[in-house]
Amino acid sequence: MVVAVTKVLRYLLLVTVNQQRVSRKRTYLMCSPERFAVEYAINPWMDVTTPVDRDLAVKQWDRLRETLVGLGHDVHLLTPEPGLPDMVYAANGAFMVDGSVYGARFKHEQRAAEAAAHHAFYEAQGLRFIAPSETNEGEGDFAYVPEAHGGLILAGHGFRTEVPAHAEAQEALGRPVVSLRLIDPRFYHLDVALAAIDDSNVVYFPGAFSAASQRVLTQLFPDAVLADDEDAMAFGLNLVSDGANVVLNSEATRLAGKLKAAGYHPVPVELGELKKGGGSVKCCIAELRH
Numbered sequence: 195m196v197v198a199v200t201k202v203l204r205y206l207l208l209v210t211v212n213q214q215r216v217s218r219k220r221t222y223l224m225c226s227p228e229r230f231a232v233e234y235a236i237n238p239w240m241d242v243t244t245p246v247d248r249d250l251a252v253k254q255w256d257r258l259r260e261t262l263v264g265l266g267h268d269v270h271l272l273t274p275e276p277g278l279p280d281m282v283y284a285a286n287g288a289f290m291v292d293g294s295v296y297g298a299r300f301k302h303e304q305r306a307a308e309a310a311a312h313h314a315f316y317e318a319q320g321l322r323f324i325a326p327s328e329t330n331e332g333e334g335d336f337a338y339v340p341e342a343h344g345g346l347i348l349a350g351h352g353f354r355t356e357v358p359a360h361a362e363a364q365e366a367l368g369r370p371v372v373s374l375r376l377i378d379p380r381f382y383h384l385d386v387a388l389a390a391i392d393d394s395n396v397v398y399f400p401g402a403f404s405a406a407s408q409r410v411l412t413q414l415f416p417d418a419v420l421a422d423d424e425d426a427m428a429f430g431l432n433l434v435s436d437g438a439n440v441v442l443n444s445e446a447t448r449l450a451g452k453l454k455a456a457g458y459h460p461v462p463v464e465l466g467e468l469k470k471g472g473g474s475v476k477c478c479i480a481e482l483r484h
């Protein structure tokens with residue numbers, strides 16, 4: 195009897211550990227940090243007195259781009275523009291689902307002009323573009339989980355994107371939007387606190403959300419991977435996943451371990467310079483979902 199139970203337990207363990215994660219080819223948009231600088235402070239990570247090594251930023255960013263290409267993904271590029279030092283954070287320029295693009299409208303004046311560059315890119319691609327009336331920072335505050343409840347948009351508010359933009363995104367994209375309230379200024383965008391790790395599951399840091407939003411996340415994603423404070427502070431949640439390979443900041447070592455245990459393949463990258471602007475992997479990458 196004891197032997198039989200042990201056998202069953204071992205089998206169950208093997209099945210869980212050997213879960214085969216399937217990757218799906220992605221199309222991304224990035225923008226080189228050739229003009230990156232910290233000239234103003236619009237989030238708690240930015241300090242205008244800390245020097246930035248732009249060459250190193252470019253090197254680290256290049257490695258990130260090569261990593262994505264090496265995993266078989268397509269990467270489109272935006273041309274960095276003078277006077278827009280945060281343009282490297284390409285995630286903030288729009289949010290695309292089912293081939294439709296909901297444009298961004300930045301909260302801070304310093305980044306406002308970035309929206310036009312993104313708009314021009316999507317227009318050149320011949321995609322349906324919906325111009326926003328409400329303040330929202332694109333994929334910084336919107337995430338998409340295609341197989342969760344038939345396709346769910348998760349949306350953050352509290353610091354940058356405003357609640358009316360959530361309703362506007364739902365009308366623009368025709369997918370249900372779930373509003374989540376961010377409560378910690380260090381996690382001022384949704385994408386520094388939560389990420390989709392495959393088509394139906396997410397990873398997040400509960401402490402970044404209000405108690406009510408934590409309940410909503412538990413209800414929607416009972417099997418979510420949870421990150422701790424330290425991994426969140428290391429920008430571990432600011433990741434991109436193709437369903438199997440999870441590209442994440444190399445400092446988030448514990449989270450990498452948890453993802454590995456859950457059957458994913460963590461791919462660590464160093465992005466120390468871009469952390470000085472308050473961003474990491476995901477901030478540099480917008481996903482084009484056709």
Ligand code: ARG
Pocket residue numbers: 236237240280283285286305333334383385386471472473474476477478
């Ligand atoms: N300095 C930029 C800002 O504060 C960083 C943006 C990070 N992007 C992101 N998707 N979280 O707006």
